[in-house]
Amino acid sequence: DAKTTQPNSMESNEEEPVHLPCNHSTISGTDYIHWYRQLPSQGPEYVIHGLTSNVNNRMASLAIAEDRKSSTLILHRATLRDAAVYYCILRVFPGGGTSYGKLTFGQGTILTVHP
Amino acid sequence: NAGVTQTPKFRILKIGQSMTLQCTQDMNHNYMYWYRQDPGMGLKLIYYSVGAGITDKGEVPNGYNVSRSTTEDFPLRLELAAPSQTSVYFCASSYGPAMETQYFGPGTRLLVL
Numbered sequence: 001d002a003k004t005t006q007p008n009s010m011e012s013n014e015e016e017p018v019h020l021p022c023n024h025s026t027i028s029g030t031d032y033i034h035w036y037r038q039l040p041s042q043g044p045e046y047v048i049h050g051l052t053s054n055v056n057n058r059m060a061s062l063a064i065a066e067d068r069k070s071s072t073l074i075l076h077r078a079t080l081r082d083a084a085v086y087y088c089i090l091r092v093f094p095g096g097g098t099s100y101g102k103l104t105f106g107q108g109t110i111l112t113v114h115p
Numbered sequence: 116n117a118g119v120t121q122t123p124k125f126r127i128l129k130i131g132q133s134m135t136l137q138c139t140q141d142m143n144h145n146y147m148y149w150y151r152q153d154p155g156m157g158l159k160l161i162y163y164s165v166g167a168g169i170t171d172k173g174e175v176p177n178g179y180n181v182s183r184s185t186t187e188d189f190p191l192r193l194e195l196a197a198p199s200q201t202s203v204y205f206c207a208s209s210y211g212p213a214m215e216t217q218y219f220g221p222g223t224r225l226l227v228l
Contacts, residue, residue, distance in 0.1 A: 042221060087157065
């Protein structure tokens with residue numbers, strides 16, 4: 001499986017934008033980039049995913065490099081509730097051999113948001 | 116719509132005891148998963164199921180068993196608890212495989228002494 005590399009921790013101030021980087025230099029053409037986050041004492045929750053084009057939803061934006069070897073999760077205005085561990089995960093499209101939707105979690109980035 | 120529910124929230128077991136962690140989802144999802152999360156680490160897949168009556172091993176299945184008799188329920192069984200099984204256990208479900216969003220329960224914290 002292709003692996004991802006994320007910084008161990010990042011800090012932000014409330015209401016400022018946050019850019020969470022993820023490197024995935026061995027990504028293959030069939031790997032989708034997914035982001036999940038885990039709030040303290042809770043299970044992970046889906047944030048966003050993409051393949052090649054930048055993606056936006058109500059929670060965040062995902063910017064994907066042209067060569068797909070890196071991506072950035074963007075929180076446009078961080079709130080205290082965004083303090084969590086953010087996981088960048090590569091998921092293989094079923095045709096690639098993984099049919100059951102395996103999510104491989106690394107250690108993620110711990111985001112601290114200051115008031 | 117409760118989503119994914121897990122019971123109990125917390126349990127202390129003695130070495131060698133057995134227990135069942137319960138997981139129920141009300142979203143009519145076909146796929147269900149069990150993960151464990153050790154302190155400071157990411158989640159690891161224990162078992163998964165692609166539908167009632169069908170289960171398969173994930174990355175770390177040793178010491179665990181599962182069954183899937185209904186679409187809604189996916190219990191995880193620990194037969195002989197060991198200290199190495201001290202962890203937080205998360206159940207998740209998704210409508211389909213691969214790109215479908217997985218929805219996680221709140222977790223069960225297990226301490227084996």
